[in-house]
Amino acid sequence: MSKAKYLVTGGAGYVGGVVAAHLLEAGHAVTVLDDLSTGFAGSVPAGAAFIEGRVHDAARWLDDSYDAVLHFAAFSQVGESVEQPEKYAENNVAGSEALLAAMRDAGVRRLVFSSTAAVYGEPAVTPITESAPTVPGNPYGTTKLAVDRLIAAEAEAHGLAACSLRYFNVAGAYGAQGERHDPESHLIPLVLQVALGRRESISVYGDDYPTPDGTCVRDYIHVADLAEAHLLALGALTPGEHLVCNLGNGNGFSVREVVETVRKVTGHPIPEAAAPRRPGDPAVLVASSEAARERLGWVPSRPDLADIVSDAWEFARRRAQDDV
Helix, strand or coil, X not given: CCCCEEEEXXXXXXXXXXXXXXXXXXXXXXXXXXXXXXXXXXXXXXXXXXXXXXXXXXXXXXXXXXXXXXXXXXXXXXXXXXXXXXXXXXXXXXXXXXXXXXXXXXCCCEEEEEEEHHXXXXXXXXXXXXXXXXXXXXXXXXXXXXXXXXXXXXXXXHCCEEEEEEXXXXXXXXXXXXXXCCCCCCHHHHHHHHHCCCCCCEXXXXXXXXXXXXXXXXXXXXXXXXXXXXXXXXXXXXXXXXXXXXECCCCEEEHHHHHHHHHHHHCCCCXXXXXXXXXXXXXXXXXXXXXXXXXXXXXXXXXXXXXXXXXXXXXXXHHHHHHC
């Protein structure tokens, strides 16, 4: 891939920041656009230009000097989306509409979009392929699916070259960048909080699922593998096409397997607290990444759960020391 200039919206967040770092390491020029509503200025990698602003106002800064946009600017808390669906519609959908219009006006015709496996809802069949029915079970997933459809329409009507990457469970850390959600809702950082003494136990929501140990099974992907998929996607964009690829390891790990891996990696006992099933939690969510392998040439290089947990643990300990 030749050297290029990219706008990364939401680049002060977890995934956006890691992708921006990978772009810089590949020799590209990067501008991060983020309003810091959920991101952190310290997560913007050194070497990137930074604009504090909303994606809704992208037209103020976007011009034809940019080769492509990588779009991560979205709210992503499922519970919050249920309580405030209007907030998610205004930010995720309206913001993306404004971005697409700004790209059209500036003549920037290449886009990689951060989508989500939440668009599939509770799939009847796993591994989940891109042809699975899209029946999101919450407003967050609904807004992401709406943006996917807007992008498809933009590609058909105006020749946009676009790729939506639908993530499953992203975890791990890359250098100084790791998960810093507030509130935290992801399993691995929650279990690590127990290891750090910041939480008494980890809640296990249901232990009677039709899985080998009775707990939910999920597909975890290292954030650095995810970032590499975005760079490959940039090289696979075709004018007028909206490519959709699921990203996951293709292997599932149960809640108890994650907890046991954290015990081994950290050397800390992790007490479990039994809790009732959560409504809408499928027993198994595992991705088929065949399309990403075939179209992008993407193969995860860090599929081992212990490696993912080890990187996340190193980041969590550094943050804990900084907070002292």
